[in-house]
Amino acid sequence: MNIMNVDYTTKIPNNVNLTEDRQVLKALEGWHPGYLDWWNDMGPEGFQESLVYLRTAVSVDPKGWAKFDYVRMPEYRWGVLLAPQDEQRLVNFGQHKGEKAWQEVPGEYRAMLRRLVVVQGDTEPASVEQQRHLGKTAPSLYDMRNLFQVNVEEGRHLWAMVYLLQKYFGRDGREEADDLLRRRSGDEDAPRMLGAFNEATPDWLSFFMFTFFTDRDGKMQLESLAQSGFDPLSRTCRFMLTEEAHHMFVGETGVSRVLQRTCDAMKAAGIEDPNEIERVRALGVIDLPTMQKKMNLHYSLSLDLFGSEVSTNAANFYNSGLKGRFQETKIDDDHRLTNDTYKVLKLVDGEITLVDEPALTALNMRLRDDYTEDCAKGVERWNKVIEKAGVNFRLELPHTAFHRQIGEFANVQATPKGIILGDADWRKVRDDYLPSAADGDFIASLMTPESEPGKFANWIAPPKVGIDNKPGDFEYVKIAA
């Protein structure tokens, strides 16, 4: 591709009038080659030439944002799309509540806002990097396509954040935009900003767990940023949420299909006890206790993403009208929180206790609680799959104190039931609660690719419906196109 002659008006579908915004267009033109280099270096490995049946958003109305067609990923049209502007929109919380929503960055909040955008932006390319090896072991073309869809949409989310940086934050913004391409997941010298985004995603079960648990953190963060008084951020995040829903879908149904397959295989083999791990594994499927351990790991890593339970940063973001609560406008209170309290789980004299904290500083905790509730609903739907299959086993979210690196419980070890253990005791039981190296090896041993249309690897059930209503044998990825 001749980068000098890229037609940006067609290359970047946008509803922000890029053609007439010369300065931003120029900045994006400058950034684009670096982005493509990054995508080619760090994007899905080995499938850049394949034709993938992808959904591309070309506008934000319901009919325009789900155009399906075969696309080579590097030619995907990463657009800059903001949800439609509501002229009447107000700042809905904090000390500026009732003012007209800001169309430009308020000077006093410039640094804070930039920080919010950069942290969110940094997670987007990170997950693409974490997942770049997975194409090679996809359990079906259907799953491979879903992986790539997630990847290109994370790429688009990066574009969305970079647009904000370049449009509203001047030279600082441009430097931050370049840095988003410079950091690398897991890199010792220039790691991604948040812990969970430096962990490996070694196998497909991890990918499904990641999209269910970690992308759901993304959903919560985007939802609370969508409340922002800074209108362009709000509109960007609202549109990103519609795409994030697809990622939740991939995670929830992915795990659900693994559970289905395991339960079906157990039933067919006459295995009643889910704890007969070796017998279940001999069937070439992933045993339910291991599923629980993977869940423990990904849930606890994702909880860390919400930061400290009590945080003055969170209070400042809220008070300034920059980041609200989950579904802020649907909450029935004064939206200022100056005199309210919120119950926060803390470690007091070695005991896990609920303590009243000022609601403003407890906002991270509150968002995390909303997150947990959202996760629990999905876990219940997984349990229904197990129950329907007639297997006696229940998955459960571990206790908040379990396996934490950040916040109140970072310095203690607790079991999934919330019982605090000494280090020696913890070491003895660790492998009962978290995936061991041997568990990882077993899962890795199942990761053999299946690339015939309509076929699925033995450890996972086919989906109930295809993407875009396609039939079961649809060729979602033309690998050697």
Add this chain to the structure above:
Amino acid sequence: MTVAVIKQHLIDPEICIRCNTCEETCPVDAVTHDGNNYVVDATICNHCMDCISPCPTGSIDNWRVVTKTYSLEEQFSWEELPKQEEVAADTSSSSEAVEALEDEINALLNEARKGLGGKPVAPHSASKPTVNLYNRAKPAIATVTGNFRLTDAEASSDIRHIILDFGQLPFPVLEGQSIGIVAPGMDANGKPHVARLYSVASPRGGEKPNSNNLALTVKREQGGVCSNYLCDLPRGAKIEVTGPFGATFLMPDDPAANIIMICTGTGSAPFRGFTERRRRAMPDAPGRLVLFFGARRPEELPYFGPLQRVPDKLLTKHLCYSRVPGEERVYVQDGIRRQAAQVGELLRNEATHVYLCGLKGMETGVEEAFAEACKAVGLDWPNLKQTMREAGRYHVETY
């Protein structure tokens, strides 16, 4: 005795992940939820289809033909969708067109009609169709009484004219309807093959008047289970058929109706039916039939020979070839552009109906050509398209 039926929009609770996208998208707030399920309020939903494509799961695209709608409370309590009840009802009295009673077939039809950009509506003057008289569990058995190659022996594509006879079995079809075929045997996963839809290429009443048969136009697809099965059927073979399906892509019965037909390849099938129907039932109709038919070369254009013998008085033909050596490539949209004045004039006329049938993707070029033709006569195509669709005058079936 029959009762009125309603086509009700439902969300599959087993597939839905409760992401809230549909509720966010719905322009009339017909979608709501409780702690258990996301559901559609049948008293509000106007079938605008805005929620369909944004849904990440496909759970949104479910429909049941019912005599009494499921209430919100019933839907909240579901862990799975109820089965389609056997509705012994007069589907023609429904306020919504009932195209089929099977999810699998509805999904195929919805997909084929995406290019419409909204709810399909039958022409007001169309005859009332019968749908889903036969299904997978209870198929009709037909006998193959003809199977001829339509494309030149030298042509790379093998397109066939296949005649199916129903003997004494009632199988009433209208022009524009489809039938379902399920190839016998199992797929790689040991499941029955998926159903395929084929447009009927003959008019009501059969290949010859009052012959209880119908014709299909089938292209042999490389590796295609169903198309190869059909193309290889010998005369005398028995075959299982479901349907008929479709209640909107139908021919206006009004002799004054102008019909613009645009097709590529086997998309010509319904238009063969339309043309034959006009010739048989109303040969002196004042309404005009105009055909834009695209193929690579004359040798690959199905029904090329017979089409030459159709008089211009009955049908205005614009054949568009994209691969004739030494000649400019002409696609259907180019054909329309060349006739822009005539097309624009027809589009201004409220008696004009437009039908597109053929390969998915053809809509884009055709609509661009329409937009140009419209502009020249002071019309706005996007508005006109919506007006025509809502009046049952714009139809798309692309695969």
